[in-house]
Amino acid sequence: MAIETEFAELRPPADITRATAARRKGPSLYLIAIYGILVIAAFIALVPFLYVISTSFKDTISLFQYPPEWIPSEPTLDNFRGLLADYPFVRWMLNSFVVASAVTIVKVVIDSMAGYAFAKMTFPGKDALFLVVLMTLMVPFAATLIPLFIIVRDLNLTNTYAGLILPALASPIGIFMMRQFIETLPTDLENAARLDGCSEFQIFRRVILPLIRPGLVVLGVFTFMTQWTSYLWPLVIGTKTEMFTLTVGVQSLRSLFTVNWGILSAGAVLSMLPLVLVFLFLQRYFIAGSIAGALKE
Amino acid sequence: MGQVDLIQVSKRYGTAEAVSAVNLAIADHEFIVLLGPSGCGKSTLLKMIAGLEDVSDGEIYIDGNLVNYARPADRNVAMVFQNYALYPHMTVFDNIAFPLKMTGVAKSETDQRVRQAAGALGLETLLDRRPEQLSGGQRQRVALGRAIVREPSVFLMDEPLSNLDAQLRVQTREELLRLHARLQRTTIYVTHDQIEAMTMGHRIVVMRGGVVQQVGPPQQVYDEPANTFVAAFLGSPRINLHAGRLDQGGSGATFVANGTAILLPPRLAELARAATTEAALGVRPENIHVLLDPAATDGASNALPATVSLVEPVGSDLYVTATTGDLSWTARAEPRLPVTPGQTIGLRLDLQRAHLFGESGRNLALAG
Structure with a gap:
């Protein structure tokens, strides 16, 4: 058996060249699309909440108005009073x-x-x-x-x-x-x-x-x-x-x-x-x- | 105080042996360096001394007391970690004071000792900062402060300089030596950096695969490496190491590798006589002289004509790599020597300082 003259542990570590991820220089159109989707998603998520909040301030009559009112013309706290009482x-x-x-x-x-x-x-x-x-x-x-x-x-x-x-x-x-x-x-x-x-x-x-x-x-x-x-x-x-x-x-x-x-x-x-x-x-x-x-x- | 004795200390993880049967007596005040490539078991050995790893086999004594089963805090040792391990949520003061607080030292005394340690390390103005607000060198000093404030009998340092940049490393190295000279505490220092080992250690312990290869003062280990591994690990550029065989010819013993025959001087010839035919020859780069005129090698038994393959100027020296047949040699030459790749030169090997390694890589000069 030949005498050991090379040592694996003394060899320099393999060259680790990590490909730097190329930064996406996308067109602004890409950003617009992203934000557009986010805005739509936020809107979809928020609408029910906003409608519930709006409803809580309506009286029984304006509740069933058509088309529905987003901001009650005559906001009332009756619902809250009734709930607590x-x-x-x-x-x-x-x-x-x-x-x-x-x-x-x-x-x-x-x-x-x-x-x-x-x-x-x-x-x-x-x-x-x-x-x-x-x-x-x-x-x-x-x-x-x-x-x-x-x-x-x-x-x-x-x-x-x-x-x-x-x-x-x-x-x-x-x-x-x-x-x-x-x-x-x-x-x-x-x-x-x-x-x-x-x-x-x-x-x-x-x-x-x-x-x-x-x-x-x-x-x-x-x-x-x-x-x-x-x-x-x-x-x-x-x-x-x-x-x-x-x-x-x-x-x-x-x-x-x-x-x-x-x-x-x-x-x-x-x-x-x-x-x-x-x-x-x-x-x-x-x-x-x-x-x-x-x-x- | 500060004497550490390791007797047949081993560490096994399942069937893998990380440290095998290490025997080492470390004297009080000694600065000893555990040196080896990563995975050689040096850090594991240090952690066993600290009590952070269990000992699978063997005994560890600190100041004559068996500490195998003692809690880390009860061993009277302090450790500096590679990544400093400062508590990120505490100020510099609290970091340094923490070990005193945990051992119930009175507040006034804590305050005094922390300020004293901080003063010694130039940290007085940083006591209210948090680790994240410090530079690497400052963090390193806080870690040192946390270690010295306890006044332990043994310092354990696990590659404390490896996270610093090159310049700061040299500076901190000097500071550590000064600190050691002042405190006179036993220091066990782990590194894979041969320069740190050579410059700092009273003795160095070269490890490989969990086994101690050689223990001795740095220059001695460099001059008389116990085996091919130690020879290859210490020294930059690396020692020229070639495996071949020994011929006991009529004109004297020769070393033959890949068709190149080198006549051995009497000292090595003597060693060769006792050896098997398998051998390796090791010549350090500084013991190879570059002769610009290849003809000058004529007649000299230890001179070889060679073709330059690589020239590396490093300012103070010129590393010339040249080949004879299949053998490649690196020489440390005068910095302004006019050599270029492809040129034919002569290499004269100073075999008086060369090493002959026999079976299993052992240095024949040290065998027996």
């Missing part, structure tokens, strides 16, 4: 707020911790466990609805906040999201903290948590929105009017003999309001969260 709307809103807030807070705490464990810690069965978590993501809610209801009913949790909140905590999407987010953080950061004397929990609390704040906000907003607009489970679990959430409550407005479109619209407008506010205030984080890769350096 005749229905436990405030209670429904409180229920929604309690449920959505509780689920959001608990999920942000649990999911970030579980995400950290899956992303950075090593323990036996980690991959298998994560696979199980992912598998639960693939089971449609409709498939678990009835067994879940039976469990909750047997625990005597129907018409309670616990019954509304607990099942929502088990959703795996947040764990998955947090894991992906935390995985982008360089491992050397934890190692540095480990050498600096941090325990595993201190690493999570003092190093990881402050760095994933944008991700926590995204998860929080998503969870809050999902819970705020959740309909099927609150419908199944709540039979007493005072335990309705907004979605169920607003829907119950039309299940009488007639549909009062004005009051229904007022309910819809009021239930949209908190979501719009949440989104407006946290938009900064929301956008930051979607470019989370920039965290690294």
